[in-house]
Amino acid sequence: MHSLFPIDEHNILSVATVACAAVATVILVVYLVRRPPLGSGTKLWLLLGLGLLPLGAGLGANVQGYKATQHREFCGSCHVMIPHASDSEDPKSKSLAAIHARNPFFGKDNCYTCHADYGMFGTVFTKLGGMRHVYLYVTEFRNMSLEEAKKEIHLLKPFPNTNCMQCHTTAAPGWNRIPDHASAKDDVVANRIGCSSRGCHGVAHPLTKAPGSAWPDASAGPPPSASAPPPPSVSAPPVPSPSVSASAAPSASGKAKKEAK
Amino acid sequence: MSTTRSEKILRVACVCALVGLALIVWSVLDPRPAPVLLGLSVGQGLGVLSFLGFVAVVAADLGVKRRIKSSGVDSEPGDRSPKPPPAA
Numbered sequence: 001m002h003s004l005f006p007i008d009e010h011n012i013l014s015v016a017t018v019a020c021a022a023v024a025t026v027i028l029v030v031y032l033v034r035r036p037p038l039g040s041g042t043k044l045w046l047l048l049g050l051g052l053l054p055l056g057a058g059l060g061a062n063v064q065g066y067k068a069t070q071h072r073e074f075c076g077s078c079h080v081m082i083p084h085a086s087d088s089e090d091p092k093s094k095s096l097a098a099i100h101a102r103n104p105f106f107g108k109d110n111c112y113t114c115h116a117d118y119g120m121f122g123t124v125f126t127k128l129g130g131m132r133h134v135y136l137y138v139t140e141f142r143n144m145s146l147e148e149a150k151k152e153i154h155l156l157k158p159f160p161n162t163n164c165m166q167c168h169t170t171a172a173p174g175w176n177r178i179p180d181h182a183s184a185k186d187d188v189v190a191n192r193i194g195c196s197s198r199g200c201h202g203v204a205h206p207l208t209k210a211p212g213s214a215w216p217d218a219s220a221g222p223p224p225s226a227s228a229p230p231p232p233s234v235s236a237p238p239v240p241s242p243s244v245s246a247s248a249a250p251s252a253s254g255k256a257k258k259e260a261k
Numbered sequence: 262m263s264t265t266r267s268e269k270i271l272r273v274a275c276v277c278a279l280v281g282l283a284l285i286v287w288s289v290l291d292p293r294p295a296p297v298l299l300g301l302s303v304g305q306g307l308g309v310l311s312f313l314g315f316v317a318v319v320a321a322d323l324g325v326k327r328r329i330k331s332s333g334v335d336s337e338p339g340d341r342s343p344k345p346p347p348a349a
Contacts, residue, residue, distance in 0.1 A: 017289050028275040038267060043319060046271065050278050050281040050315040054285075054308045065301045068292030077294050134294065252331040 017060030024053035069130060070112040078137050080149040080204070084111070096196055096204035097238050105167075115206070118162045129156070162187050164195045267318045274314035281307030 027049030036042050068074055076085025087093050088101040088110055101110040116126045141149060168175065170189060176182050180200070187193040196204050281304040288300025 014289050018286055021286045025279060025282055028279055032275050035268070038264065038318075038322070039272070043322075046275075046315055050274055051312050054278055054282060054312070057282060057285050058305050058308055061289050061300055061304070064292065065288050065297045068288075068297055074292065074294065074297075134298065208327060243330075 013060050014064060017057050017064065019054045019057040019235060020060065024049045024057065027053070070109045072111050074106050075111040078133075078141075079146060080141050080144065080153055081135070083146070083150070087205060093204050100204075114163055118161070118166055123245075158191065159194060159196060160162070161191050161195050162191075165189075168195075270314050270318050274311035274318075277307045277314075278311035281305065281311065299333065 028108055031042070031046065072085050072088055075081050084097065087095055088097045090098055091102070093099075097110065097114070100106045100114060101108075103110075106113045112126075117129075118121055141153065144152065170176070170181070170185055176185070181188070184193050188195065193200070195201055224254065284296075284304030285308070286300075286302045288296045288304065290296075
């Protein structure tokens with residue numbers, strides 16, 4: 001939980017950032033008040049106050065800001081994301097998102113861990129996408145009611161299975177022992193079938209699915225397959241969701257990202 | 262660049278840096294979307310601008326000093342560099 005003053009003994013970087021800013025502020029205020037002649041000594045002090053110390057503060061703030069944008073609380077700051085964040089925090093929820101949030105590897109960063117693109121420039125593209133989300137929120141979704149947002153906001157593109165396969169590798173013998181996995185492996189790898197599509201593991205955020213999709217409201221809840229891996233005895237082949245493979249409709253893959261229509 | 266202008270630039274740079282630092286500290290203490298976005302964009306932009314102002318003042322000052330020094334060397338008694346012939 002972020003408080004207004006998150007500085008404690010465990011947050012050295014925050015302390016260092018604020019300390020750099022404080023010392024620089026003192027130097028700059030003294031210069032503005034006293035207005036000393038521009039000699040070598042004054043230049044050295046200004047080099048500290050305008051250059052080195054603000055540079056340190058900026059670097060520290062960059063790292064802190066980068067970390068802050070990974071927290072679920074940050075994602076839930078926009079009201080349209082509150083249902084997703086609340087569901088993830090619910091210890092009784094059986095949605096895919098909540099199950100993963102209870103995994104210490106994901107923890108409070110579970111939104112970012114699942115939605116961050118994989119690959120060398122995945123972080124860069126993820127951050128660019130985040131800036132796009134902010135722009136869309138400010139320009140389009142800021143005054144949208146939550147009920148309306150549940151129908152309007154959807155993924156920009158189908159959720160990539162690559163993100164799931166960072167942990168759930170399709171090369172593991174245990175994964176391939178499940179008949180549905182083995183039969184659909186090529187489609188899963190090619191992203192023609194979503195791991196979180198209906199008939200497989202279920203959508204990750206069932207609370208915000210539009211009426212008419214898999215789970216229209218919170219009371220419906222996800223199917224058992226969403227809370228546990230499908231048993232080997234499951235005989236029905238995975239049902240590819242057209243919306244997963246074809247478009248980014250509101251029920252595309254159960255992972256909600258903001259996107260204009 | 263005159264001394265008055267240099268001091269004016271430095272004062273503006275100091276004010277910009279103070280505003281930028283305030284935004285940066287705000288983003289650290291209150292990591293919500295608005296403070297973080299402002300601190301990491303406007304705050305750092307102001308910081309860069311203020312530092313560029315300082316660099317400009319220092320560079321101009323060094324240029325002035327270099328010109329003064331070079332003109333002073335030319336007038337030294339031991340200078341062996343060829344001098345132009347006196348005008349008729």
